[in-house]
Amino acid sequence: MTQLDGTGMKRLHREWRRRTEGRLALVLDGVGNPFNIGAIVRTAAAERVDHLYLGSATAPDHDKVNKTALGTTRYLTWTEFDSGVPAVEAARADGYQVIAIELTSDALPLHEIPMETDVALVIGHEDRGCTPATLAACDGVAFVPQLGKVGSLNVAHAASIAIYEARRRSWSR
Numbered sequence: 001m002t003q004l005d006g007t008g009m010k011r012l013h014r015e016w017r018r019r020t021e022g023r024l025a026l027v028l029d030g031v032g033n034p035f036n037i038g039a040i041v042r043t044a045a046a047e048r049v050d051h052l053y054l055g056s057a058t059a060p061d062h063d064k065v066n067k068t069a070l071g072t073t074r075y076l077t078w079t080e081f082d083s084g085v086p087a088v089e090a091a092r093a094d095g096y097q098v099i100a101i102e103l104t105s106d107a108l109p110l111h112e113i114p115m116e117t118d119v120a121l122v123i124g125h126e127d128r129g130c131t132p133a134t135l136a137a138c139d140g141v142a143f144v145p146q147l148g149k150v151g152s153l154n155v156a157h158a159a160s161i162a163i164y165e166a167r168r169r170s171w172s173r
Helices: 006-018 034-046 063-069 084-093 132-137 155-172
Strands: 024-029 051-055 078-081 097-101 119-124 140-143
Touching: 024 034, 024 084, 024 155, 034 063, 034 155, 051 084, 078 084, 084 097, 084 119, 084 132, 097 132, 097 155, 119 155
Parallel strands: 024 051, 024 119, 051 078, 097 119, 097 140
Antiparallel strands: none
8 A cells, every 4th residue: 555646646536536426515603713714715616616705704815825725726616705694695596505503402413414416515603603593594403413521523624524424415315
């Protein structure tokens, strides 16, 4: 077994792109920490997220975002909004099913929530999560099941898990 070189990695990733159906977007509802945004942007670029809808979130072109994103913002497009609700409405108008990733009493486990071919995942503020108005505007709410004694994940890690699950569903259709 040998590690892949640049050409080998391109071939591997090209095969997975061929197997991937549907569009994937993110709605960031007030995510403020530039380093979290940078980590989210890097994952979004790696998993071919089609668009970012920013509801009062730190913009990806912020200097500190780029420090973590390592230049991957060039692979993404985004639109900025004053809050999460118009961002959710724009995603829905663009044809996405909108699923919030949040800990609520009505949330379904992420692996059980129905996801359409085109889905926008809503990620909330680091401490407060999604606003109640944003949650009410979503088509569904899911959570990442956790087994340990820690009650929540870092927002960038939760976003990464949700992005991967959405893509995994595409690969298993």
